[in-house]
Amino acid sequence: MKTVCFYFQVHQPLRLKKYRFFNMGKDHYYLDDISNRTIMQKVAQRCYLPMNTLLLQLIRENKGAFKVSFSISGLAVEQFREYAPEVLESFRALAATGCVEFLAETYSHSLASLIDPDEFREQVKAHAAMVKKEFGQNPTTFRNTELIYSDQIGEMVAQMGFKAMLAEGAKHILGWKSPNFVYANDIDQRLRLLLRNYKLSDDIAFRFSDRGWNEWPLTVDKYVGWLTNEDMPGDVINLFMDYETFGEHQAAETGIFDFMRYLPKAALATKKITFATAAETAANHQPISVLSCPHPMSWADEERDVTAWLGNELQNEAFNKLYSQKEKVHALNDPGFNYVWNFMQCSDHFYYMATKWFSDGDVHSYFNPYDSSYEAFINYMNVLSDFIIELDKGMAQLSASKTEEAVTTKRTVSSKSGATSKAKAKTKTKTDDSKADKPKTKRRQTVSA
Amino acid sequence: MRVLMFGWEFPPHIAGGLGTACYGLTRGLAKNDVQVTFVMPRAYGDEDQRFAKVLNASDVEALYGMDGEDGLLSQMTFIHINSNMVPYISPEEFERCGETIHKESVSQKEGLASRQKGDVWKERYTFSGKYGTNLMEEVARYAMVAAEVAREMEGQFDVIHAHDWLTYYAGIAAKRVSGKPLVVHIHATEFDRSGEHVNQSVYNIERAGMEAADRVIAVSNLTRNIVIERYGIPEEKVVTVHNAVRFGSSSAVETERGVKDKVVTFLGRITYQKGPDYFVEAAAKVLKRLPNVRFVMAGSGDMMNHIVRRVAKLGIADRFHFTGFLKGDDVQKMFSMSDVYIMPSVSEPFGISPLEAMKSNVPVIISKQSGVAEVLDYAVKVDYWDVDAMADAIYALIQYPALGKMFARKGLEEVTGLKWDNAAAKVKAVYESVIR
Numbered sequence: 001m002k003t004v005c006f007y008f009q010v011h012q013p014l015r016l017k018k019y020r021f022f023n024m025g026k027d028h029y030y031l032d033d034i035s036n037r038t039i040m041q042k043v044a045q046r047c048y049l050p051m052n053t054l055l056l057q058l059i060r061e062n063k064g065a066f067k068v069s070f071s072i073s074g075l076a077v078e079q080f081r082e083y084a085p086e087v088l089e090s091f092r093a094l095a096a097t098g099c100v101e102f103l104a105e106t107y108s109h110s111l112a113s114l115i116d117p118d119e120f121r122e123q124v125k126a127h128a129a130m131v132k133k134e135f136g137q138n139p140t141t142f143r144n145t146e147l148i149y150s151d152q153i154g155e156m157v158a159q160m161g162f163k164a165m166l167a168e169g170a171k172h173i174l175g176w177k178s179p180n181f182v183y184a185n186d187i188d189q190r191l192r193l194l195l196r197n198y199k200l201s202d203d204i205a206f207r208f209s210d211r212g213w214n215e216w217p218l219t220v221d222k223y224v225g226w227l228t229n230e231d232m233p234g235d236v237i238n239l240f241m242d243y244e245t246f247g248e249h250q251a252a253e254t255g256i257f258d259f260m261r262y263l264p265k266a267a268l269a270t271k272k273i274t275f276a277t278a279a280e281t282a283a284n285h286q287p288i289s290v291l292s293c294p295h296p297m298s299w300a301d302e303e304r305d306v307t308a309w310l311g312n313e314l315q316n317e318a319f320n321k322l323y324s325q326k327e328k329v330h331a332l333n334d335p336g337f338n339y340v341w342n343f344m345q346c347s348d349h350f351y352y353m354a355t356k357w358f359s360d361g362d363v364h365s366y367f368n369p370y371d372s373s374y375e376a377f378i379n380y381m382n383v384l385s386d387f388i389i390e391l392d393k394g395m396a397q398l399s400a401s402k403t404e405e406a407v408t409t410k411r412t413v414s415s416k417s418g419a420t421s422k423a424k425a426k427t428k429t430k431t432d433d434s435k436a437d438k439p440k441t442k443r444r445q446t447v448s449a
Numbered sequence: 450m451r452v453l454m455f456g457w458e459f460p461p462h463i464a465g466g467l468g469t470a471c472y473g474l475t476r477g478l479a480k481n482d483v484q485v486t487f488v489m490p491r492a493y494g495d496e497d498q499r500f501a502k503v504l505n506a507s508d509v510e511a512l513y514g515m516d517g518e519d520g521l522l523s524q525m526t527f528i529h530i531n532s533n534m535v536p537y538i539s540p541e542e543f544e545r546c547g548e549t550i551h552k553e554s555v556s557q558k559e560g561l562a563s564r565q566k567g568d569v570w571k572e573r574y575t576f577s578g579k580y581g582t583n584l585m586e587e588v589a590r591y592a593m594v595a596a597e598v599a600r601e602m603e604g605q606f607d608v609i610h611a612h613d614w615l616t617y618y619a620g621i622a623a624k625r626v627s628g629k630p631l632v633v634h635i636h637a638t639e640f641d642r643s644g645e646h647v648n649q650s651v652y653n654i655e656r657a658g659m660e661a662a663d664r665v666i667a668v669s670n671l672t673r674n675i676v677i678e679r680y681g682i683p684e685e686k687v688v689t690v691h692n693a694v695r696f697g698s699s700s701a702v703e704t705e706r707g708v709k710d711k712v713v714t715f716l717g718r719i720t721y722q723k724g725p726d727y728f729v730e731a732a733a734k735v736l737k738r739l740p741n742v743r744f745v746m747a748g749s750g751d752m753m754n755h756i757v758r759r760v761a762k763l764g765i766a767d768r769f770h771f772t773g774f775l776k777g778d779d780v781q782k783m784f785s786m787s788d789v790y791i792m793p794s795v796s797e798p799f800g801i802s803p804l805e806a807m808k809s810n811v812p813v814i815i816s817k818q819s820g821v822a823e824v825l826d827y828a829v830k831v832d833y834w835d836v837d838a839m840a841d842a843i844y845a846l847i848q849y850p851a852l853g854k855m856f857a858r859k860g861l862e863e864v865t866g867l868k869w870d871n872a873a874a875k876v877k878a879v880y881e882s883v884i885r
Contacts, residue, residue: 020772021745021770021771021772022707022772022779022782022786023707024707024708024770025706025707025708025709026705026707027707312758313758313761313762314757314758314761316761317760317761317762317764317766318761318766320764321764321766321767372754374753374754374757377757377761377766378757378770378771378773381766381767381770382770384767385743385767385768385770388767389708
């Protein structure tokens with residue numbers, strides 16, 4: 001009996017508008033609302049809505065025997081709320097079936113795990129809170145942006161209380177080992193690892209409609225034959241892919257929806273396959289071994305490393321300049337700034353700046369709003385430069401008000417000697433509290449401003 | 450006095466400084482009672498026709514068989530040139546127009562083949578109007594059409610004036626047909642465009658043009674020296690007429706400045722000739738000392754990606770901005786937002802853009818290797834390779850406002866004195882000297 005674990009990644013970045021040097025210092029709205037809305041609504045029509053409907057139907061038909069897992073980035077959820085609330089509704093309907101697990105990730109689909117553990121933990125918490133609020137689940141399984149994983153990242157995730165984590169079944173990490181078993185993190189062995197079977201995953205995600213592929217056309221029978229192949233070792237088959245595979249990367253005309261419609265029944269009929277969520281898959285199988293992965297790997301490109309985002313000097317410069325603002329953003333804790341800080345961290349911005357265009361050029365150019373990586377870099381830096389100006393202004397105001405406060409506090413308290421430091425501390429916490437209250441109320445305003 | 454003038458571009462369709470200079474000059478000549486017939490490869494139909502009668506060379510029917518007499522075509526070798534030889538268009542534009550030009554040159558070859566059969570017929574030439582894949586062939590065809598123009602216009606002009614090497618064969622052909630004197634105008638030489646790696650065919654055309662000319666006009670003494678030393682043209686034949694700047698309707702655009710920081714601007718093509726890399730290095734040095742400065746590189750060109758990478762590598766990308774190619778009002782807007790303008794050209798025959806900056810009250814730093822340095826006192830002059838001096842100058846103009854203000858005020862006075870009318874009067878004097 002083999003366990004098949006379907007996991008779908010749902011993410012849409014908040015794309016930046018064309019932001020010129022002339023905008024700097026004057027215009028603090030950075031997003032391309034029209035393209036964000038258009039793309040969201042298009043993908044909702046072609047993929048999210050029809051596929052969610054289909055999954056709901058399959059879950060009902062198979063009476064709990066068919067299960068899937070999702071991870072939906074915070075930025076995607078924000079855009080659902082704004083532009084396609086019916087999609088959010090349909091995900092909630094899936095959540096209500098009890099056969100769908102929602103995983104935790106970084107809120108803004110960021111690369112924070114590669115640079116800043118504190119920021120990383122903050123974002124994961126923010127995302128888990130969002131999942132709880134929207135789908136009523138407390139995530140116990142984690143998947144990092146683009147399946148980025150290393151021993152250290154796994155350790156961080158384990159410490160946060162997650163029981164399992166998804167990763168790529170990368171050949172250079174596995175060697176002779178098979179991805180079709182559950183593994184454990186090398187540092188903290190309580191964390192179980194589910195590794196993507198990239199061959200069987202990509203048969204659906206990339207090759208399904210490729211007429212040059214010698215297995216085309218891929219039928220349900222043929223695919224179930226591969227899943228149940230006796231010669232294939234292992235007890236789990238992890239099929240991880242972008243959710244946009246259905247209807248977007250593989251258009252409806254390719255027959256991808258029909259393929260998915262008949263796959264569960266055909267697979268279950270063999271009696272050799274069960275479907276499970278990620279958490280169940282991890283819990284039901286003993287780890288066969290620890291997996292050592294000292295350097296970060298991902299599911300992207302042939303290299304399966306992080307060079308798609310941090311592989312050239314443009315990407316490194318933008319990345320470092322962004323994260324050097326962290327202290328200011330946290331000190332100010334302004335809802336408007338936090339919002340920008342979030343969407344600026346989204347990995348897609350760095351992906352657009354990639355200069356390696358080999359076998360995966362197609363994937364890189366998909367949804368890419370820029371003509372060249374240089375253009376992407378220049379636009380991002382223009383936005384970031386303006387954001388930095390705004391942060392610096394905020395910091396100047398903050399320190400001005402603090403000195404003022406300090407002076408007034410001193411004056412009022414000076415008569416009661418000894419109480420000075422205490423009073424100071426009090427005023428400080430007070431201001432922090434009032435700031436922390438702002439986010440929920442003010443966010444809307446800053447967004448639409 | 451009537452002039453038949455051959456150019457390559459004319460406002461509003463300009464990619465470089467040549468079009469601007471031609472425009473200023475023809476206006477100045479008109480004011481000096483000189484009639485100009487301006488021939489250019491492609492008239493788009495909307496040129497400002499008040500100061501020059503624009504003849505569309507593409508519309509002129511050329512007779513086959515005429516090249517047999519002066520042997521222009523047979524003297525030339527046709528070569529394919531690559532894009533970094535191309536001074537005035539960006540690589541993207543080159544890619545785009547390359548294809549159409551290629552098609553045209555193919556049909557042209559077919560034309561040549563049919564001609565060998567002794568078929569005498571007329572053909573309507575169509576020029577691409579841009580530097581193409583087989584540029585030499587275009588230059589030769591332009592020459593043939595030019596001869597035809599000169600023949601049709603017989604008795605309607607007294608002197609021929611050709612701008613830059615692309616039109617020299619045209620000038621020579623017109624001179625042979627009409628017997629009128631030829632003046633060639635050097636806005637840039639092959640040494641300015643390509644350093645020491647000159648394209649021999651281009652050099653040969655340039656020298657042939659200068660030798661065939663009755664007078665050679667250079668835009669600066671710097672260029673005049675190159676003409677004399679590198680092309681072996683006798684001193685007495687070469688005259689310097691400095692370019693000027695036009696004070697026109699484009700008065701200062703009032704722009705609200707977004708950024709409070711000081712802005713140092715480079716505006717021009719991002720190519721080897723313009724020295725953009727020295728600007729980047731100087732910027733990095735300044736940024737180590739001054740936090741409140743921003744650097745802007747406005748323009749596009751084949752070195753742009755290289756420069757972007759270098760800026761990223763130096764870690765100054767939050768202070769060093771790119772605007773892409775600017776046109777129209779954006780240029781004025783950029784000037785009005787600038788506190789310092791810099792032109793670090795490795796080799797600049799003249800360089801009109803600092804004058805435009807001065808017009809907008811911006812103090813300028815120019816390289817000593819530019820022709821414009823000869824006519825300006827109120828500009829900081831540095832060697833293009835001396836990034837320390839460049840950084841010093843930027844620092845001083847920003848940190849000592851008295852200095853910047855003085856340069857801006859005196860510079861405006863100075864540049865106001867540089868009028869195209871005066872330059873045109875000198876050009877007219879050159880015409881008179883060859884007609885007699």
